[in-house]
Amino acid sequence: MQPCYLGIDVGSVSTNVVVISATGEILSSLYLRTHGQPIQAIKEGLRQTMAALPGDVEIAGAGTTGSGRTLAGAIIGADIIKNEITAHAVASRQEVPDVQTILEIGGQDSKIIILRQGVVTDFAMNTVCAAGTGSFLDQQAARLGIPIEHFGDLALKSRNPVRIAGRCTVFAESDMIHKQQMGHNTEDIIGGLCEALVRNYLNNVAKGKEILPPIVFQGGVAANAGIRAAFAKALGQEIIVPRHFAVMGALGAALLARDYVAKHPGTRFKGFEVSEEDYQARSFICQGCSNLCEIVNIEADGQLIARWGSRCGKWDTLGE
Amino acid sequence: MKKVSFAHMGYSYLGFKQLVEDMGFEAIVPANPSPATLDLGVQYAPEFACIPFKTVLGTYLEVLNRGAEMIITSGGVGPCRAGLYGLLHEKILRNLGYNFELFIFDPPLTGLGPFFWKLRRVLKEARLSWLAFIDVVRRAWAKLKLLDELEQMATVTRPYEIKRGATTRAFNQCLEIIDRARSSKEIAAAREECRQLLQSVPRDEERRPLRIGIVGEIYVLLEPFMNLDIEKTLGEMGVITKRSIYLTNYTTTDVLAHGTEDIRQIAHPYLNQFVGGHGQSSVGETILYARNGFDGVIQLAPFTCIPEIVAKSILPRVSRDFNIPVLSLTIDEQTGRAGVETRLEAFVDLLRQRREQMEARSNAALLPGY
Numbered sequence: 001m002q003p004c005y006l007g008i009d010v011g012s013v014s015t016n017v018v019v020i021s022a023t024g025e026i027l028s029s030l031y032l033r034t035h036g037q038p039i040q041a042i043k044e045g046l047r048q049t050m051a052a053l054p055g056d057v058e059i060a061g062a063g064t065t066g067s068g069r070t071l072a073g074a075i076i077g078a079d080i081i082k083n084e085i086t087a088h089a090v091a092s093r094q095e096v097p098d099v100q101t102i103l104e105i106g107g108q109d110s111k112i113i114i115l116r117q118g119v120v121t122d123f124a125m126n127t128v129c130a131a132g133t134g135s136f137l138d139q140q141a142a143r144l145g146i147p148i149e150h151f152g153d154l155a156l157k158s159r160n161p162v163r164i165a166g167r168c169t170v171f172a173e174s175d176m177i178h179k180q181q182m183g184h185n186t187e188d189i190i191g192g193l194c195e196a197l198v199r200n201y202l203n204n205v206a207k208g209k210e211i212l213p214p215i216v217f218q219g220g221v222a223a224n225a226g227i228r229a230a231f232a233k234a235l236g237q238e239i240i241v242p243r244h245f246a247v248m249g250a251l252g253a254a255l256l257a258r259d260y261v262a263k264h265p266g267t268r269f270k271g272f273e274v275s276e277e278d279y280q281a282r283s284f285i286c287q288g289c290s291n292l293c294e295i296v297n298i299e300a301d302g303q304l305i306a307r308w309g310s311r312c313g314k315w316d317t318l319g320e
Numbered sequence: 321m322k323k324v325s326f327a328h329m330g331y332s333y334l335g336f337k338q339l340v341e342d343m344g345f346e347a348i349v350p351a352n353p354s355p356a357t358l359d360l361g362v363q364y365a366p367e368f369a370c371i372p373f374k375t376v377l378g379t380y381l382e383v384l385n386r387g388a389e390m391i392i393t394s395g396g397v398g399p400c401r402a403g404l405y406g407l408l409h410e411k412i413l414r415n416l417g418y419n420f421e422l423f424i425f426d427p428p429l430t431g432l433g434p435f436f437w438k439l440r441r442v443l444k445e446a447r448l449s450w451l452a453f454i455d456v457v458r459r460a461w462a463k464l465k466l467l468d469e470l471e472q473m474a475t476v477t478r479p480y481e482i483k484r485g486a487t488t489r490a491f492n493q494c495l496e497i498i499d500r501a502r503s504s505k506e507i508a509a510a511r512e513e514c515r516q517l518l519q520s521v522p523r524d525e526e527r528r529p530l531r532i533g534i535v536g537e538i539y540v541l542l543e544p545f546m547n548l549d550i551e552k553t554l555g556e557m558g559v560i561t562k563r564s565i566y567l568t569n570y571t572t573t574d575v576l577a578h579g580t581e582d583i584r585q586i587a588h589p590y591l592n593q594f595v596g597g598h599g600q601s602s603v604g605e606t607i608l609y610a611r612n613g614f615d616g617v618i619q620l621a622p623f624t625c626i627p628e629i630v631a632k633s634i635l636p637r638v639s640r641d642f643n644i645p646v647l648s649l650t651i652d653e654q655t656g657r658a659g660v661e662t663r664l665e666a667f668v669d670l671l672r673q674r675r676e677q678m679e680a681r682s683n684a685a686l687l688p689g690y
Contacts, residue, residue: 085662085665085670123667125659313485
């Protein structure tokens, strides 16, 4: 049996599942849409991963990351539950060992991670606006009637990208409509949109950070050639997109799980069969005090497997 | 008996409750702000008012619905618009048809006359002599000081606790003990009891927690509901936090005096003027934390808070010059818990890695309990 490690990244837009070997080679990788139903996405991801794996594979450790990491961790029985920043940094370091800057644009979050000598020294995430993220591009592509897959190639055809206000999605959208009404062609508008998104990212997320090469660009949006070109132009640097750019979070989680299990032997992973179980989340408002916390219970086949949400800790222990 | 209420800010409600009751009023103690409070405030507040405005408005609506007839609150000064919030709150509430008295106490140094006259009116209503009032204030003050002391004690205990949540449970017990204590003697006894309670939380002294300084706007700093329990969250991740603002020290330095001069002087090379609120302090305190060997600083700012935006744009330079990581968090009714937790966790990971790297470099072990 070959010991392997499972990593799951449950984000707001996508859910990714990766299985790596002990050397960090990816054996299986999966990119699914979360569609607002993380439990379904996790189950589906596990099911497909199990089908894709060769028979001699044994999961020796499992890790989760992403905004749904706690939920995913409770369902699969993760050994380590880590935030996206750390997971991304770990994955990037494996792909490009001397990386100094990581640009990451996902569905709802965009982030920049600064590493020096292999250690994260600084990071930032978008705080008050999601203008510079994948969902916004998705939405605009849909509005223009262009499949998102062709979006980047069209942007590259632009000779004269129009300047679009990229401060915030609402402004960007209305400015874009204005530019359309003025008669600009679609390529130039899309080209302009890519530049606006990159400008927004550099001004609001990467603000004040020293962007040194090698620069790695990852997350779902890295598939977009238009954004890649806009970054290269704005930074005047080569932009490296790693092979597994879309599943770097899951890869990081798997790597973290591998390192964790090496130090703390014995995995808590419940096995792929958990995808067969029936999960339910129930919530109630605790009336114990005036905080009125919303307590969430996660049940598997009627059995309580996890609970969170209380501020005082009253409900933290299972079986109370 | 007149029903009197006040704004909710952290645990200070215990002190204010006593103050109001000892003055002979019936206290309508505002409940901890909840999502419902915020919804209520958001409904009637201007959209781009900051989150303290909205939460306080929600709190006022809640206490007025419970029958409060008088609200006592503090004003503000300087370029920060919080100085006008009391007036705006009053206008909104009157437009909604509420009938009540509102006393806004601006810091006495901005105008001793109005402060004195307002206080006189309140005392007249309470039928309280000045002498009796001084005694009442003294005891409420002792209570507030005790609350601040225990809050600080809890933050230094939490990272060491063996059973997660034990400190918070002890602290909540302390709040009940403090609430019962009334006379100076009782408050002194409560202090002993609470200190013992917190000291008796089983600790693992082997741990070496990180130290993070917290700077920013006072309301989001003091109200756990607003900052998503940042001190508890960080504490349970193994971090000792230190706030730059505790109510009693803030009152002595900034309300009753013109601020701690040194903080402003420290901030001076980066921000040489008072920008309202706590903007200048946020810069100065970050420098001070760096000098005192803290591992990192977190800035908490309400969305659209101008003083904190000014500070935020300066902090990257401070961070570089003093080699201390700074994380800025913007708080709004749109703020999601998952996002905040991710950032805090990542920040703590970063600080740990950084410390390990620095230790490996200097190859010298730090003292336990650092």
